[in-house]
Amino acid sequence: xxxxxxxxxxxxxxxxxxxxxxxxxxxxxxxxxxxxxxxxxxxxxxxxxxxxxxxxxxxxxxxxxxxxxxxxxxxxxxxxxxxxxxxxxxxxxxxxxxxxxxxxxxxxxxxxxxxxxxxxxxxxxxxxxxxxxxxxxxxxxxxxxxxxxxxxxxxxxxxxxxxxxxxxxxxxxxxxxxxxxxxxxxxxxxxxxxxxxxxxxxxxxxxxxxxxxxxxxxxxxxxxxxxxxxxxxxxxxxxxxxxxxxxxxxxxxxxxxxxxxxxxxxxxxxxxxxxxxxxxxxxxxxxxxxxxxxxxxxxxxxxxxxxxxxxxxxxxxxxxxxxxxxxxxxxxxxxxxxxxxxxxxxxxxxxxxxxxxxxxxxxxxxxxxx
Numbered sequence: 001x002x003x004x005x006x007x008x009x010x011x012x013x014x015x016x017x018x019x020x021x022x023x024x025x026x027x028x029x030x031x032x033x034x035x036x037x038x039x040x041x042x043x044x045x046x047x048x049x050x051x052x053x054x055x056x057x058x059x060x061x062x063x064x065x066x067x068x069x070x071x072x073x074x075x076x077x078x079x080x081x082x083x084x085x086x087x088x089x090x091x092x093x094x095x096x097x098x099x100x101x102x103x104x105x106x107x108x109x110x111x112x113x114x115x116x117x118x119x120x121x122x123x124x125x126x127x128x129x130x131x132x133x134x135x136x137x138x139x140x141x142x143x144x145x146x147x148x149x150x151x152x153x154x155x156x157x158x159x160x161x162x163x164x165x166x167x168x169x170x171x172x173x174x175x176x177x178x179x180x181x182x183x184x185x186x187x188x189x190x191x192x193x194x195x196x197x198x199x200x201x202x203x204x205x206x207x208x209x210x211x212x213x214x215x216x217x218x219x220x221x222x223x224x225x226x227x228x229x230x231x232x233x234x235x236x237x238x239x240x241x242x243x244x245x246x247x248x249x250x251x252x253x254x255x256x257x258x259x260x261x262x263x264x265x266x267x268x269x270x271x272x273x274x275x276x277x278x279x280x281x282x283x284x285x286x287x288x289x290x291x292x293x294x295x296x297x298x299x300x301x302x303x304x305x306x307x308x309x310x311x312x313x314x315x316x317x318x319x320x321x322x323x324x325x326x327x328x329x330x331x332x333x334x335x336x337x338x339x340x341x342x343x344x345x346x347x348x349x350x351x352x353x354x355x356x357x358x359x360x361x362x363x364x365x366x367x368x369x370x
Contacts, residue, residue: 030056032101
C-alpha cells in the first residue's frame with residue numbers, strides 16, 4: 001500500500017508550473033459480439049482514457065456483454081448497421097467468432113475505419129484475458145503484501161484474549177465453586193469468539209476477489225468494516241475518527257474490491273498523520289451521484305509526488321514498507337465501477353480523497369432500429 005495520493009487536475013498542474021502535452025483525441029471503437037470476448041473487451045477498454053466505446057451489439061439479446069455494457073454506460077445496439085454508422089468511428093472489433101461476419105462488415109465499413117476480425121480478434125481476446133488475469137493477480141498480491149503490515153496489530157489483538165484464556169484456565173484447575181467455574185467458562189467462550197472474529201475478518205479480507213461479482217454495496221457498512229481491518233495496520237486508537245454518513249448510501253460494484261479500496265485509503269490517511277489528528281469519513285448521494293470522501297489532517301503531498309501516484313510500483317515508502325501498487329489498483333477498481341477518484345492536498349494541512357460514482361450506471365440506452 002502506498003502513502004501517496006492521486007494525480008492533480010490539469011488546472012492544478014498549470015497553477016503549479018507542471019506542463020502537460022495536449023491529450024490525443026480518443027480512439028472511437030465499436031464491439032461486435034457480446035459474449036465472453038466482448039465482455040472482456042468492455043472491462044479492459046473502458047479503463048483506458050484514450051478509448052471511447054461507441055457501442056456493442058450481438059444477435060443474442062441475452063448476451064452477457066449487454067449487462068456489463070449497461071453497468072458502464074455503453075450503448076447497446078440491436079443491429080450492426082446502426083452501430084457501425086456512428087460518426088467518427090475508428091475501429092470495429094469483431095469477436096463473434098463467425099467467419100461470415102468479417103466479410104460482411106468490410107462491405108459496410110466506413111472508409112476511414114479499420115476492422116479487427118478472425119484470427120486477429122482471437123489473438124486480441126487472448127491478450128485481453130491475460131491482461132485481466134494480471135490485474136486480478138496484482139490486486140491480490142498487493143492485498144497479501146498489506147497483510148504483512150498488519151502483523152503487529154494482529155499480534156496485539158490476539159494476545160489479549162489469549163492471555164485472558166490462559167489465566168482463566170489456570171484458575172479453573174483449582175476452582176471448586178461451580179458458579180465460579182461457569183462464570184469463568186463463559187469468559188473463556190467470549191475470549192475465543194473475539195479471536196475467532198479476528199481470524200474471520202482477516203481471512204475474508206485476504207481471499208482472492210471473485211471476478212464479476214457486482215451487486216449493490218452498502219457504502220457506510222463497508223467503510224465501518226474497513227476501519228476494523230485497517231486498525232491492524234495502523235494505530236487508529238490515537239486518531240480521532242469522524243463519521244459523516246448519509247443514510248442508505250449504496251453503489252454498484254464488487255464488495256471485496258471496494259473493501260480493499262477503503263482499507264487502503266484509510267491506512268494511507270492514518271499513516272500520514274500524527275497522534276490526535278483527525279480522520280473524516282463522509283458519504284453522500286445527491287442528484288444521481290454518490291460520493292465517498294476520506295480526509296486526513298496529516299502531512300499532505302507535494303506536486304511532484306502527486307504527478308506520479310498512478311505509476312505502477314511507485315512508492316514514497318522505504319524498501320520493504322510499500323509495494324507501489326496501492327493507488328494503481330485503487331484507480332483500476334474505481335474505473336471498473338464507472339467511477340472516478342480525485343484528491344485535494346496541501347503540504348502540512350492534509351489530503352482529501354473523493355470517490356465519485358454515478359447512480360443508474362446499471363441502465364444504458366438500448367437502441368432498436370425502426
